Amino acid sequence: MRVLLSGGGTGGHIYPALALMKSIKEQYPESEFLYVGTERGLESRIVPENNVPFKAIAIQGFKRSLSLDNLKTIYLFLKSVQTSKKIVAEFKPDIVIGTGGYVCGPVVYAASKLGIKSIIHEQNSLAGITNKFLARYVDAIAICFEEAKEQFGKYANKVVYTGNPRAQEVANVQKSSVLKEFSLNPEEETVLIFGGSRGAQRINEAFILAFDALMQKEYQVLFVSGELHYEFVMNEIKEKLRKNSKGNIKVVPYIKNMPSVFASVSVVISRSGATSLAELTALGVPTILIPSPNVTGDHQTYNAKSLVNKGAALLLEEKDLTAEALVEEIDILLENHKLREEMALQAKKMGVPDSADRLIELILKLQKKSS
Structure with a gap:
């Protein structure tokens, strides 16, 4: 299995991706991974430290108020979509998974335009702007809070409750000294x-x-x-x-x-x-x-x-x-x-102690549909 992961800005977007990767490796040792993020985000440090191949694209988030900076954001988005298409085409992933942050926008969008199966993973109860934008393009939307489902409107039929892969990673930790x-x-x-x-x-x-x-x-x-x-x-x-x-x-x-x-x-x-x-x-x-x-x-x-x-x-x-x-x-x-x-x-x-397994099951289901 070839998996392209993208997510950044905060640890809350990065650690679920790494936890999922760990579970996939345990079940499918031959799997290969590529992580796409930004140079400025925490992912540029955390991901390489975990020995995961990493590539960066240049992108920034939209300002919520009227700002000339948003013109630059649009330019960077369009440019990063082209960069992302090249990265996806070179890596040839079976699945592309976005775990949050604006960096996922061009990466997951590019994958959908190239016909690659894709999933967005929404960790919060309140869905993020990038994930709402990507909802129409992806094949599935994984959520961690049931309250998030209704926020995807007409794309709610794509929603699957999986929980956060980090939960499975820690579920068996016991009280110690x-x-x-x-x-x-x-x-x-x-x-x-x-x-x-x-x-x-x-x-x-x-x-x-x-x-x-x-x-x-x-x-x-x-x-x-x-x-x-x-x-x-x-x-x-x-x-x-x-x-x-x-x-x-x-x-x-x-x-x-x-x-x-x-x-x-x-x-x-x-x-x-x-x-x-x-x-x-x-x-x-x-x-x-x-x-x-x-x-x-x-x-x-x-x-x-x-x-x-x-x-x-x-x-x-x-x-x-x-x-x-x-x-x-x-x-x-x-x-x-x-x-x-x-x-x-x-x-x-x-808690969802089998959260990573649920996501892997979703990945396999999408792959089966595409074959």
């Missing part, structure tokens, strides 16, 4: 607080103000500041850390193997990016979600509400985020074991 790596007791109740891979200023600020209250709690706190914010956070709390004789609060800039920590803590407080939610639901972790309001279409709030409406998470909007609110929400969960158990159960129900 990983907290020892952070000088915390694996047997004690622990709260993980993080604002995404880059950190979140508002969450960092609330944590700093909540430090004194958290220091008095019986539970432990593992806080991830983000590498960019680490020095600032540590400067703000260095005196408080010295006074924290219990040592129940640890601050780190980044955690590499986040799923192993998810599986080993009592509660997680996080943003509501699609990849994090795929991991958290696959593992059945009680979660307090603080969606970022600074993302396209406010899609993180839509993601969060998908979980909240099914009793799988609590929602704390950033406009309501204070030190007091943060501590109160944590206490609500840690003091109510029954609520946590129910949330974990509902989260697990939303």
